Amino acid sequence: MGTELFSWQGLAALLLGGLYGAVFGAIPGLTATLAVALFIPIAFFLDPIIALPAIIAISSVAIFAGDVGSALARIPGTPASAAYVEELYDISRRRGPVYGLGVSAMGSSVGGLIGTVLLIFSATGLAALAAKFASFEYFWIAVLGLTAGVFASGGAPLKGLVSLLLGLLFATVGVDPTLGYARFDFGIPTLLGGLDYIVAMIGLFGFSEVLEHLYHGNRHAAGVLPRIRGAAPLQFYIRPLRLILREKWLVLRSALIGVFVGFLPGAGADVGAWVSTSFQKMTRRSEAHLDDEQDRVLLAGASSNNASVASAWIPALSLGLPGDTITAIVLGIFLMKGITPGPLLFETNPSLIWALYLTFVLANVLLLPLYGFLTARLASTLVRAPSNVLLSVIAVVCVVGAYAINNNTLDVWVMAGMGMIAFLMRRGGFPMAQVVLGMVLGPILERSFMVSAIKSRWNMLAFFERPIALGLALATVVVIVVGVKATRRRRHTGAGNGAPLPGGSD
Amino acid sequence: MRTLISGLLCTLLGAAIWFYSGTFPELPEGYPGPGLFPRIIAAGLFLSGLALLAQGARLRRQREDAVLRPVPAGLLRLAGGLLVVVLYPWLKGVSGTMAALALICLAVAWMLGVSLRVAVPTAIGSGVLVYLVFSELLRVPL
Numbered sequence: 204m205g206t207e208l209f210s211w212q213g214l215a216a217l218l219l220g221g222l223y224g225a226v227f228g229a230i231p232g233l234t235a236t237l238a239v240a241l242f243i244p245i246a247f248f249l250d251p252i253i254a255l256p257a258i259i260a261i262s263s264v265a266i267f268a269g270d271v272g273s274a275l276a277r278i279p280g281t282p283a284s285a286a287y288v289e290e291l292y293d294i295s296r297r298r299g300p301v302y303g304l305g306v307s308a309m310g311s312s313v314g315g316l317i318g319t320v321l322l323i324f325s326a327t328g329l330a331a332l333a334a335k336f337a338s339f340e341y342f343w344i345a346v347l348g349l350t351a352g353v354f355a356s357g358g359a360p361l362k363g364l365v366s367l368l369l370g371l372l373f374a375t376v377g378v379d380p381t382l383g384y385a386r387f388d389f390g391i392p393t394l395l396g397g398l399d400y401i402v403a404m405i406g407l408f409g410f411s412e413v414l415e416h417l418y419h420g421n422r423h424a425a426g427v428l429p430r431i432r433g434a435a436p437l438q439f440y441i442r443p444l445r446l447i448l449r450e451k452w453l454v455l456r457s458a459l460i461g462v463f464v465g466f467l468p469g470a471g472a473d474v475g476a477w478v479s480t481s482f483q484k485m486t487r488r489s490e491a492h493l494d495d496e497q498d499r500v501l502l503a504g505a506s507s508n509n510a511s512v513a514s515a516w517i518p519a520l521s522l523g524l525p526g527d528t529i530t531a532i533v534l535g536i537f538l539m540k541g542i543t544p545g546p547l548l549f550e551t552n553p554s555l556i557w558a559l560y561l562t563f564v565l566a567n568v569l570l571l572p573l574y575g576f577l578t579a580r581l582a583s584t585l586v587r588a589p590s591n592v593l594l595s596v597i598a599v600v601c602v603v604g605a606y607a608i609n610n611n612t613l614d615v616w617v618m619a620g621m622g623m624i625a626f627l628m629r630r631g632g633f634p635m636a637q638v639v640l641g642m643v644l645g646p647i648l649e650r651s652f653m654v655s656a657i658k659s660r661w662n663m664l665a666f667f668e669r670p671i672a673l674g675l676a677l678a679t680v681v682v683i684v685v686g687v688k689a690t691r692r693r694r695h696t697g698a699g700n701g702a703p704l705p706g707g708s709d
Numbered sequence: 710m711r712t713l714i715s716g717l718l719c720t721l722l723g724a725a726i727w728f729y730s731g732t733f734p735e736l737p738e739g740y741p742g743p744g745l746f747p748r749i750i751a752a753g754l755f756l757s758g759l760a761l762l763a764q765g766a767r768l769r770r771q772r773e774d775a776v777l778r779p780v781p782a783g784l785l786r787l788a789g790g791l792l793v794v795v796l797y798p799w800l801k802g803v804s805g806t807m808a809a810l811a812l813i814c815l816a817v818a819w820m821l822g823v824s825l826r827v828a829v830p831t832a833i834g835s836g837v838l839v840y841l842v843f844s845e846l847l848r849v850p851l
Contacts, residue, residue, distance in 0.1 A: 230842075233849070241848060361760055365719055368753045372726065375750070379743035384733060386743055410794070417790040417820055418783040592827060595818035596835045598790070599810045602797055603839050607849045612798040619794045626787070631715035649746045661740060 216253045217562065220260035221570035225578055227261070228268025231278045231405050231604040235265035236528045243532065251540045252555055255533065256562035262529045263315060263566035264574050266512055270307045270505070271578050274300045275585060276597050278409035282400060282643045283476035283511070285636040286355065287504035288408060290480075290497040297494070298438075300582040305439035306446060306498060307505040308575030310454065313447055314506025315567035317458035318465075318513030323560050326517045333466055333518045338654040339666055343675035344464070345648035348474035350679050352640040354686030355481035362633045369624075370641020371648070373398050380650040381657075393613045400642040402605045402614045406621025407635045410601045413594050414626045435583070439576050446498055453483065457503040458510040465511025466518060477640055479507035481682070485689040509571075513563050520544060520556070712765030719758030726751035786820045793817065806844075806851050811836030 220242075227238035238261050246254040269280015274295040279285040295303035336344075349371075353363045376387045377397030388394040447454055460482070461475035483503040484496075516533075518524040523544040525531035537544050542552060549556055585593065605618035625635050659665035667673050726747055733744035741748075793816045800809035815832035819825070843849045 237849075361757060361764070362715075365715075365754065365757045365761070368750050368757065372747070372750050372754075375747050379746075381736065382734060382742050384743040386733065386747065413817060414787055414790055417786040417817070418780065420780075420783060420786065420822065589823070589827075591821035591823050592818060592831055594821060595814045595823065595828070595831060598794070598817040599814045599835050599839055602794055602813060603810065603843055603851065606797075607843055607851065610850060615797050616795060619791055623791060631711050633715070645746075653745075657736075657740075 212250075213253050213256065216249070216257040217260045217565060217570065220257035221264045221566070221574050224261035224264035225268045225574040228265030228280055229271040229578055231272045231276075231280070231409055231600055233604065233607065234280070234401060235262045235269075236532070237608075238262075238265050239529050239532050243536065246536050247539060251536070251542060252558045254536060255555070256558055258529070258533055258536075259559065259562045260566050260570055263509065263512055263563070264570055266509060267308055267311045267505075267571055267575060268578060270304060271582055272409070274303045274307075275582050276409055276593075277412055278597075278601075279404055279636075279639075281508075282404070282639050283504070283508045285404060285408070285639045286352075286476040286480040287501050288636060289634075290500045290504075294494075294497055294501060295582075301435050301579045302438040302442060303501070304575060304579035304582060305443040306501050308571050308579070309440065309443040309447055310502045310505035311509035311575075312567045312571045313454055314458040314461060315509035315513060315571070316564065317455065317506075318462050318510035319560065319563040319567065321462050321510075322513045322517055322563065326521050331521075333524070334522060335671060337669070338651040338658065339669050339672040340675060341647060342651040342655055342666065343672050343679065344474060345644045345651060347675055347679045347682065348464075348477050348644050349640065349648065350682045350686075351474075351478045351481035352637050354682065354689070355477060355484050355637070359632065359634070360686065360690055362631070363637050366628065366633050366635065366637035367641045370638040370643075371645040372641075373403065373638070374642045374645025375649070380646070381653045391613070393611060397646075398617055398642065399608055399614060400639055401608055402618050403621045403642055404639050405601050405604050406618035407625040407638055409597060409604075410618055410622030411625035411629070411635070413598045413601070414622050415629065416591065416594050418626070435576070435580060439579055440572065446502065450499060450502060453499060453503060454506045457483075457507040461507030461510030462514040465507075466514040474644070475507045475511045476504045479503040481686075485682075485686050509567070516559070520548060520559075710765070710769070712761055712768055714765075716758045716761030716763075716765050719754050719761060721758075723751045723753070723755030723758055726754065789820050790817055807836045807840045809836075810839055 223242070224235065224238055227233045228235060239258055242258065242261060246258065249257070266281060266283075269284045270291060272278035272280050273284055273288040273291045277288055277292045279288040284291075291303050291307060294306070349367055352367055353360050355363065374397070377395055378384070379386055385395055457479040460479045464475040464478060480500050480503050483500050515525075515527040515530050519530035519534060521544075523534065525534055534544055542548070542555070601618060601622075602615055605614045606612070608614060625638075628635065628638075655666060656663075667676060730744040730747035730751060733747070734742055735744070736742040793813050797809055797813060800812055803809075804812070811832040814835045815828055818828035818831060823831070840851065844851050
C-alpha cells in the first residue's frame, strides 16, 4: 500500500508540492487555496495517488509558510495565523526569525501529527459527530470563536470587542444571506461580493506597517537587531523542540482543540487557532515572564493551526463533505477521477487512503521541518536589510498581493483603506487581529442565526434545545467567566488595563 | 484624550449604522431581515463607545491617557504613501505594471529617507522581480 507514493513520481510530487506551497504561502495575498486551485490542471493528468498527496504537501507547508509574513512584516497568511501574529512578530524581532519560525514549524509539525493520528483512528466516528451539526451548532461555534477572540486581546477586552464589531460590520458589506438585499454597497457593483478578508489582512497588518513608518519617519525605524546566539539548526530545531517537550500538555490541548473545532465543515480551521491562543492568554501563569508566555501563545496557535489541516479531511473522506475550501477542491478531483468519497471509500480504495495518511505523516515529519528551515534562513537574511528599504518592497508586495486575489482594482483601494483604518486604530490602542476574525466568522454567524431563527419560527429557546448546541453555549459562558476573571486578575497585578498590545503603537 | 476620541467615534459610527440600517427591508410578517445584524453591531458599537467615553473620562482624571500630537511632516508622508497606492490603477494604465510597481517602491523608499543611490535599483529590481514571480512563475495574472 502506498508504494506508488514512494516511486520517483510520488516523491517528486511531495517535494515539489512542498516547495510550491512554501513559496505560495510566504507571499502575502497568495493563499494555500489559490495554490491548490492553480494545481488542478496538473492534478487532472496525474494518478490520484500522486495528485492528492501533492495537494496535502502544498496545503500543509503553505499553511505554515503564511507565518513567514507574520514574522517578517506582521502580515498573517491566514485568519488563523492572525491569532498569534503579534507574538510571532515580537519573538522574531527579539530572538530572530529563525527561532520564531522554528517554534511555529515544530509546533505545526507536532500538531499536524496529532491531527493525523486522530484522522487515521477516528475519522468515521468524528465524521458521524460532524453530521449532527446543524445551523444551531454552527451559530454557537461562531459565537464561541468570537468570544474567545475578545478575550484574546490581552488586558483590553473592551477594545477587542470594538475591533471585533468592526470586523463584523465589514462582513455585512454585500448581499445579505436572507433576502439577497445589497447592504453598504453604495452603488458600487464590485462591493456586492463583499470585502475580501485576505485583502483586509494585507491592509490591516502589512500596509499599515508601511504607513506607521511613513508617519514616524526614521524615529520609528527598527532598532539594531539583537545578536542571536547559536547556529541556525539549534535555533530552528533544538530550542523549539525543547520548548515543545516542556509544554507538551499545552501542545496536546491545542492540537485537540484544532482537531475538534477544525473538523466542522466550512467553519472550524480558523476558530481552532483563536480558541487555543485565547485560552492560553487567559490562563497565562505569570505576568513577570511575558517572553515565555509569548512562546506559549505562538506554540498554542501553530499546533492548533496545522492539526486542523488534517481534521478538515475527516468529513471530506468519511461523508463527502468538504471541511474547508481545499478539501472542496479535492472532492472535485475525486469526482473527476471517478472516486466516490464517503464511508465506502475506506473499503473500495484502501491504497489511496493509506497514501493520504502517509503523506500527512511525511509532510509533518519531513517537509515542514525542511522547507520551514529554508524559509526561516531566507527570512533571517531579509530581516537584516535596512527596514526602510524592506518597507518600500513590502508596499509593492501589498499592492500586488491585494490585486492578485481577484484581479480587481477596488481591492487595492480597500487594502489602502484598511491600512489607514489600522493606522487610526493603533493610535487608539485597538487590536487588529480581531477585525479579521469578525470578517471571517461574521457571515457564518449571521447565516446560521437567520437560518436557525427562520426554521424555529423565531423561537429563541430552540438555540438551547439541542444537546451539542447547549454544550457549546455553556462553553461560551465558561470562556466569558474565565476571561473576565483573567482580566480582573491582570488589572490587580498592574498589567493590561488598556495598555498597548505587543507590537502596537502608543 | 485618545480614549475619549475613540469612544466618541464609536458612538457616532454606531448611531449612523443604526439609522442607515433602518432603511433595509424586513421579512414578511414583520420579522427582522437584512437590517438585524447591522443594527446589533451598531448597538454594540454605540454601547462600547459609551463605555470608552466613561473610561476616557476616568483616565483623564487620573492623567493616564496619552494626548495625541499629530506630526505635520508625518501626515504629509502618510498622505503621500496613500496617494501613490491609490493612484496605482492609473499608473498601471499609463506606464505598465512593472513600471507602476517600481514607482510605488521608489516613492515610498524616498519618503522613508532612503538615498536615491539605493532606492532606484531597489525600485527597479522589486518591480521586475515581483512582476516575474507573480506573472511568469506562478501564473497569477496582473
